[in-house]
Amino acid sequence: MDGTGYGFMVDTYCDAIHELAQLYSIASDDQVLGYTMAHELGHLLIGPGHRSDGIMRAAWGRQELESLKRRHLTFNAWERSAIVHQLRMRRDTSRVPIEAGLQRPQNE
Ligand SMILES: [Zn+2]
Secondary structure, three states, X not given: OOOOOOOOOOOOOHHHHHHHHHHHOOOOHHHHHHHHHHHHHHHHHHOOOOEOOXXXXXXXXXXXXXXXXXXXXXXOHHHHHHHHHHHHHHHHHOOOOHHHHOOXXXXX
Protein backbone atom coordinates (compact mmCIF):
# COMPACT_ATOMS: atom_id res chain seq x y z
CA MET A 1 0.00 0.00 0.00
CA ASP A 2 1.05 3.54 -0.61
CA GLY A 3 0.49 6.55 1.67
CA THR A 4 -3.15 6.81 0.62
CA GLY A 5 -3.98 3.39 2.02
CA TYR A 6 -4.57 1.93 -1.40
CA GLY A 7 -2.48 -0.82 -2.91
CA PHE A 8 -0.49 -0.63 -6.08
CA MET A 9 0.32 -4.27 -6.77
CA VAL A 10 -1.69 -7.48 -6.83
CA ASP A 11 -0.95 -11.13 -7.43
CA THR A 12 -2.93 -13.78 -9.24
CA TYR A 13 -2.12 -17.45 -8.85
CA CYS A 14 -2.39 -19.43 -12.04
CA ASP A 15 -2.43 -22.80 -10.27
CA ALA A 16 -5.42 -21.77 -8.15
CA ILE A 17 -7.16 -20.35 -11.21
CA HIS A 18 -6.58 -23.58 -13.12
CA GLU A 19 -7.88 -25.67 -10.20
CA LEU A 20 -11.04 -23.57 -9.92
CA ALA A 21 -11.68 -23.75 -13.66
CA GLN A 22 -11.13 -27.53 -13.63
CA LEU A 23 -13.30 -28.07 -10.54
CA TYR A 24 -16.47 -26.84 -12.25
CA SER A 25 -15.61 -27.12 -15.96
CA ILE A 26 -17.82 -24.12 -16.66
CA ALA A 27 -15.33 -21.46 -17.70
CA SER A 28 -11.86 -21.63 -19.19
CA ASP A 29 -8.67 -20.77 -17.34
CA ASP A 30 -8.39 -17.63 -19.46
CA GLN A 31 -11.88 -16.48 -18.53
CA VAL A 32 -11.29 -17.10 -14.82
CA LEU A 33 -7.93 -15.32 -15.04
CA GLY A 34 -9.50 -12.28 -16.68
CA TYR A 35 -12.22 -11.97 -14.06
CA THR A 36 -9.71 -12.59 -11.29
CA MET A 37 -7.63 -9.72 -12.61
CA ALA A 38 -10.74 -7.51 -12.64
CA HIS A 39 -11.42 -8.55 -9.01
CA GLU A 40 -7.87 -7.63 -8.03
CA LEU A 41 -8.06 -4.30 -9.85
CA GLY A 42 -11.21 -3.71 -7.84
CA HIS A 43 -9.15 -4.11 -4.68
CA LEU A 44 -6.58 -1.62 -5.95
CA LEU A 45 -9.28 0.96 -6.60
CA ILE A 46 -11.82 0.41 -3.83
CA GLY A 47 -9.67 -1.21 -1.18
CA PRO A 48 -9.68 -4.48 0.72
CA GLY A 49 -12.81 -6.33 1.64
CA HIS A 50 -15.32 -8.47 -0.14
CA ARG A 51 -19.05 -8.52 -0.82
CA SER A 52 -21.56 -11.30 -0.46
CA ASP A 53 -22.02 -11.59 -4.21
CA GLY A 54 -20.71 -10.42 -7.55
CA ILE A 55 -17.17 -10.05 -8.77
CA MET A 56 -15.95 -8.85 -5.37
CA ARG A 57 -17.11 -12.02 -3.56
CA ALA A 58 -14.15 -13.57 -1.71
CA ALA A 59 -14.48 -17.12 -2.95
CA TRP A 60 -16.07 -18.06 -6.22
CA GLY A 61 -18.09 -21.22 -6.74
CA ARG A 62 -20.41 -22.65 -9.34
CA GLN A 63 -22.76 -19.65 -9.27
CA GLU A 64 -19.98 -17.13 -9.90
CA LEU A 65 -18.45 -19.22 -12.68
CA GLU A 66 -21.83 -19.58 -14.37
CA SER A 67 -22.30 -15.81 -14.14
CA LEU A 68 -18.75 -15.30 -15.39
CA LYS A 69 -19.39 -17.58 -18.37
CA ARG A 70 -22.50 -15.52 -19.28
CA ARG A 71 -20.55 -12.26 -18.69
CA HIS A 72 -22.91 -11.41 -15.84
CA LEU A 73 -20.29 -11.39 -13.07
CA THR A 74 -19.95 -7.67 -12.49
CA PHE A 75 -19.19 -4.96 -10.01
CA ASN A 76 -22.30 -3.69 -8.24
CA ALA A 77 -23.50 -0.09 -8.58
CA TRP A 78 -21.61 1.10 -5.50
CA GLU A 79 -18.39 -0.58 -6.65
CA ARG A 80 -18.69 0.94 -10.14
CA SER A 81 -19.27 4.36 -8.64
CA ALA A 82 -16.33 3.97 -6.24
CA ILE A 83 -14.03 2.85 -9.07
CA VAL A 84 -14.97 5.82 -11.24
CA HIS A 85 -14.52 8.16 -8.28
CA GLN A 86 -11.06 6.72 -7.54
CA LEU A 87 -9.94 6.95 -11.15
CA ARG A 88 -11.08 10.58 -11.38
CA MET A 89 -9.48 11.47 -8.04
CA ARG A 90 -6.18 9.85 -9.01
CA ARG A 91 -6.23 11.58 -12.39
CA ASP A 92 -6.96 14.95 -10.80
CA THR A 93 -4.32 14.60 -8.06
CA SER A 94 -1.58 13.06 -10.18
CA ARG A 95 1.49 15.28 -10.09
CA VAL A 96 2.95 13.77 -13.23
CA PRO A 97 0.88 13.43 -16.38
CA ILE A 98 0.90 9.87 -17.62
CA GLU A 99 2.59 10.80 -20.89
CA ALA A 100 5.38 12.61 -18.96
CA GLY A 101 6.15 9.40 -17.09
CA LEU A 102 6.93 7.58 -20.31
CA GLN A 103 10.54 7.83 -21.37
CA ARG A 104 11.47 7.67 -25.00
CA PRO A 105 14.46 5.42 -25.72
CA GLN A 106 17.67 7.46 -26.15
CA ASN A 107 18.52 6.12 -29.61
CA GLU A 108 15.27 7.14 -31.34
ZN1 LIG B 1 -10.43 -10.30 -3.07
